[in-house]
Amino acid sequence: MSSVRDHLLEQYSARVYKNRKDHVITAGENNPDVITANTRTIPGIITQRGCCFAGCKGVVLGPIKDAAIIVHGPIGCAYYSWGTRRHKAFADEKDGEQADCYLEYCFSTDMQEPDIVFGGEKKLKQAITEAVSIFKPTAIFICSTCPVGLIGDDIHAVARWGEEEYGIKCIGFSCEGYKGVSQSAGHHIANNQLIKYIIGTGDKAPKKKYSVNLLGEYNIGGDGWEVEKLLKRCGIEVVSVFTGGSSYRDIKNSHLANLNLVQCHRSINYVAEMMYDKYGIDWLKVNFIGVQSTIEALRSIGKYFGDEELIARIEDVISDELGTVFDEIQYLKSKLKGKTAALYVGGSRSHHYQTLLKDFGISTVLAGYEFAHRDDYEGREVIPDIKIDADSKNIESITVEKDPKYYKVFLSDEQKEALAEKGVQLNYYEGMFKEMDEGSIICDDLNHFETEEFLRILKPDIFFSGIKDKFVAQKNGLLSRQLHSYDYSGPYSTFTGAVKFGQDILMGLSTPAWGLIRAPWKQIPNLEGSLGGEE
Amino acid sequence: MLDYTTKEMAERSALTINPAKTCxxxxxxxxxxxxxxxxxxxxxxxxxxxxxxxxxxxxxxxxxxxxxxxxxxxxxxxxxxxxxxxxxxxxxxxxxxxxxxxxxxxxxxxxxxxxxxxxxxxxxxxxxxxxxxxxxxxxxxxxxxxxxxxxxxxxxxSKKSGVVSEKICVMPGFVNPGDIREYKKLLKAMKVDFTMLPDTSGVMDTPMTGKYEMYPQGGTRIPDIIALGDCKKTIALGLQTSEPSAEVLRKKCGVEYEAMPLPMGVELTDKFIMALQDLSKEEIPFEIEEERGQLVDMMLDIHPYTYGKTVAIYGDPDTVLGITAFVLELGMIPKFVITGTPGAVFEQKANDLFDKFAVTDCIAKAGTDLFYLHQLIKNEKVDLLIGGTHGKTIARAEDIPLVRMGFPIIDRYIHSYMPLVGYKGAMRMAEQIANALMDYQDSHCDEKDLEVVM
Missing domain, CATH: 3.40.50.1980 (Nitrogenase molybdenum iron protein domain)
Structure with missing residues (x-):
């Protein structure tokens, strides 16, 4: 297989080769496998990566339904991040406290040339005034776009002004697109502000004995709701979700939960770590994508709380849920077994979906992350070895102290050790590598050229990716499904989601149009045609 | 849906809410x-x-x-x-x-x-x-x-070689590949030799062949762009979109231009066809006259369902003006006509159309947003919405049928292959508008009033 990697890299110029060679790995070739990640994309190389703003506003903050997010900048950035990610939510009331839902709205200061020349703070203040007067939100977030940082508008000062003037929560996010090397920088910036200004500011304690926060779950297509339903069936209260379907109202109480469950490690691990340091809350890496991984996640939660009654209830729920989907999963598996897949998504899904594919007997021949760090590939044990380059240094990394009021340890160190022996490792993510078959290809920041080449050589049956490369694969006659948006299907999480996913794959592979691509006259050898030179 | 949008028109000078433009x-x-x-x-x-x-x-x-x-x-x-x-x-x-x-x-x-x-x-x-x-x-x-x-x-x-060619330069405006194919059909029928700049047909509407081409067949050829300087004339379609570029070519290479609205609906397509005839000096062929006649026939057929109906139209300035012209020809009342793109010419042209068809109390506004449009609608409901995807929340909130036209349409398929321009495009608009209004009648009327024949 390494010849596949070498063949691809050989086609690059010396400089590009030097850069890309460490981003492309053949699994099992080195012990341990090491990859380069979270470094700059070379200009001109067609990357699928987005920017810091997309990671901050688009990914982490966007789903928070009751915050009016004002994008401070020219119109585009607000426009493109308006309703285009399927983080579902609706307004609701909890214990007499309302959370409005502004996801149908797009707020922008629509900066014009004079604002760029003379500064946009005045316009931003006026925009806040107007948002307050029309919507009366409990929270306003301000997200900066590129020019704002360049002209030096102090959005944080404006946020402080907003809080004083209107008595609401008002937070600035300096997530200019040029920061960092991908969306990842934006995740970090959003995480920092959430811990600084929201988490820990509420005082509504959970009602149930066992409670969790669901971190890094963005409720795409309703995934998070399925997980919440499942946890509720097990008797576990979900205090807040970061951030799918969630609210400022809920997140401010998140420090009162017993345990943090981490779905997308990349986008939210900073919050998980900082809540561990500040509030003593352990985090557990879970994966509710896939039947086996959902079962494993539920059992780990049971073991964490160590309550026999809870464990029994979890087992009941598992056998019940499994019973409902078992036949359909077996049927789908009979149809899908032996197929191969390539995955190129964000910073977690390329790992999560491999376990779901395995449920159906589909193996992964190529996987890559768009904006992950080395720990997402190799496991958190490599974090001390990661060299911080200039681009990462510019992103503030904050340390937090133990909270005098709320710091609380749920399990003692001995109990944690005992758990680890049972296979439940807390505050740890093992990364993608360990689950990948020897010889499969792992490619960080997979670019357009590499996509085309790898798909041509590896010939997977399905390519899971995003909208920008979906149709490249499809035009090549290859089924391509978006794992960012689920091609507007889903939910894909938990047991029923796995079935939906399998059905969608089978649908994609079976649709009759694939058989119509070649016109009949192109399939019949044209024996009566004239040979060259005859006419 | 859009529950926080109030009927009271909010005074705003800084906050854009639900834009009708992008960057x-x-x-x-x-x-x-x-x-x-x-x-x-x-x-x-x-x-x-x-x-x-x-x-x-x-x-x-x-x-x-x-x-x-x-x-x-x-x-x-x-x-x-x-x-x-x-x-x-x-x-x-x-x-x-x-x-x-x-x-x-x-x-x-x-x-x-x-x-x-x-x-x-x-x-x-x-x-x-x-x-x-x-x-x-x-x-x-x-x-x-x-x-x-x-x-x-x-x-x-673009360069001027000194030898004027027989070609004309056609600037299509911000339209879909389907529109460009329709222009080409009409240009060919009118025997006008042309270069289209830009030409996204064959690039953004490529066929399924089983082989992806990074650079498909379509697109304006570079030598043709160079030779634009020798064109005998430019037809700039879309006053706001195309005229400035036509002016650049005129200044640089002395190619005179005729700027006209996007050929949408009957009269504006007539204008386009006659401009082409002026260039080719050819008879207008029967197939074009036939198409025109079919279109007018359809408009008469559907008039009981369109006449007097009110409509709100939003989107890009030239497209919105074209749709406005056509709905007026259908006897509809374009109550609210807005674009997010700034420019006084939009309001002026829309008001000219209102005057021409003697409709009153219609509002045209440039540089505004969908929140404003929604507030207008809350004060005076319309029978139909026409525009891109982002109006669907208003359509749902107010239970108004929506016909998708223009850019962007990110929640439907196939539309970009189909024209809005030319007589054929107008037929498509007529069909979509009539279907939307009639489907609405079917789904909303009393059961006893459901018509089998319409």
Whole structure:
């Protein structure tokens, strides 16, 4: 297989080769496998990566339904991040406290040339005034776009002004697109502000004995709701979700939960770590994508709380849920077994979906992350070895102290050790590598050229990716499904989601149009045609 | 749905809510895709390029390829010159386009990158080209960006050789490949030899062949762009979108132009056809007259369902004006007509249309947003909405049927293959409008009133 990697890299110029060679790995070739990640994309190389703003506003903050997010900048950035990610939510009331839902709205200061020349703070203040007067939100977030940082508008000062003037929560996010090397920088910036200004500011304690926060779950297509339903069936209260379907109202109480469950490690691990340091809350890496991984996640939660009654209830729920989907999963598996897949998504899904594919007997021949760090590939044990380059240094990394009021340890160190022996490792993510078959290809920041080449050589049956490369694969006659948006299907999480996913794959592979691509006259050898030179 | 939008018109001077425009670069990227073997290049941070490619792909459901200068914080401080130089080398090495069309972003504009100087410094391979245009996102809209990119191609490439050709230059406006194919059909029928700039047909509506081509068959050929300087005339379709580029070609090469509205509906298509006849001096062929006659026949057939119905139209200025003209011909009342793109000419042209058809109490507004439109509708409900995807929340909130036309339509398929321009495009509009109104009647009338024949 390494010849596949070498063949691809050989086609690059010396400089590009030097850069890309460490981003492309053949699994099992080195012990341990090491990859380069979270470094700059070379200009001109067609990357699928987005920017810091997309990671901050688009990914982490966007789903928070009751915050009016004002994008401070020219119109585009607000426009493109308006309703285009399927983080579902609706307004609701909890214990007499309302959370409005502004996801149908797009707020922008629509900066014009004079604002760029003379500064946009005045316009931003006026925009806040107007948002307050029309919507009366409990929270306003301000997200900066590129020019704002360049002209030096102090959005944080404006946020402080907003809080004083209107008595609401008002937070600035300096997530200019040029920061960092991908969306990842934006995740970090959003995480920092959430811990600084929201988490820990509420005082509504959970009602149930066992409670969790669901971190890094963005409720795409309703995934998070399925997980919440499942946890509720097990008797576990979900205090807040970061951030799918969630609210400022809920997140401010998140420090009162017993345990943090981490779905997308990349986008939210900073919050998980900082809540561990500040509030003593352990985090557990879970994966509710896939039947086996959902079962494993539920059992780990049971073991964490160590309550026999809870464990029994979890087992009941598992056998019940499994019973409902078992036949359909077996049927789908009979149809899908032996197929191969390539995955190129964000910073977690390329790992999560491999376990779901395995449920159906589909193996992964190529996987890559768009904006992950080395720990997402190799496991958190490599974090001390990661060299911080200039681009990462510019992103503030904050340390937090133990909270005098709320710091609380749920399990003692001995109990944690005992758990680890049972296979439940807390505050740890093992990364993608360990689950990948020897010889499969792992490619960080997979670019357009590499996509085309790898798909041509590896010939997977399905390519899971995003909208920008979906149709490249499809035009090549290859089924391509978006794992960012689920091609507007889903939910894909938990047991029923796995079935939906399998059905969608089978649908994609079976649709009759694939058989119509070649016109009949192109399939019949044209024996009566004239040979060259005859006419 | 949109529960916080109030009936009381909110005074706003700073906050845009639910925009009806986006930023310049996405328009520039779309225009550049309409040149054969061209790779659009976004000179800014990666996110811009990613957003624009995402948006175009969602509208066309076809790949929108483009590259980025991938600015980091360092580039934002020291300038993006070296990023563009590196990018150009890598692009020519790896993706082998014939031409790179660079557009700027609010980032590179704010730091003041001098693209002329940077490009002059780049070692461009033999017979390859790099062109650029400035697309500051804090001015105009995606329409402005489209115009600027078209002008950019002319600025860099078009030359006057001194020998005037028989060809005319056609600037299509910000329209779909389906529209461009319709223009071409009409131009061919009228025996007019032309160069279309840009031409996204065959690029953003490619057939399924089982083989992806990074540079499909379509797109304006570079030699044809160069030869635009010798054209005998330019037909600039879309006053706001195309006229500025036609003026650039006139100034540079002395090619006179005729700017006209997008040929939408009967009279505006008549105007286009007669302009072509003026050039070719040919008889208008029967197939065109037949199509026109069919269209008018349909309009008479459906008039009981369209006459007097009120409609709100939103989107891009030239497209909205074209739709407005046609709905007036259908006897409808274009109660609210808005665009997010700034420009006084829009309001003036819309008001001219209102006057021409003697409709009163209609509102036209440029540089506004969908929140404003929704507030207008809350004060006076309309029978129909026409525009892109983003109006669907209003449609749902107010239970108004929505006909999708224009850009962007990211929640439906196939539309970009179909025309809105020409008589054929008007037939399609007529069908969609009548169907929407009649479906609404079917789903909302009393059961006893459900008509089997309509």
């Amino acid at each position: 310049q670069p996405v328009g520039a990227m779309y225009a550049a895709l309409g040149v054969h073997k061209c790779l659009p290049h976004s000179h800014g941070s990666q996110g811009c390029c990613a957003f624009h490619r995402m948006f175009l792909t969602r509208h066309f459901k076809d790949p929108a390829m483009a590259s980025s200068s991938s600015f980091t914080e360092g580039a934002s401080v020291f300038g993006g010159g070296s990023n563009l130089k590196t990018a150009a080398k890598n692009i020519f090495d790896l993706y082998k386009p014939d031409i790179i069309a660079v557009h700027t972003t609010c980032l590179s504009e704010t730091i003041g990158d001098d693209l002329n100087a940077i490009i002059t410094d780049i070692d461009i391979p033999e017979s390859k080209y790099i062109v650029h245009c400035n697309t500051p996102s804090y001015k105009g809209s995606h329409i402005t960006g489209f115009t600027n990119m078209v002008s950019g191609f002319i600025n860099y490439l």
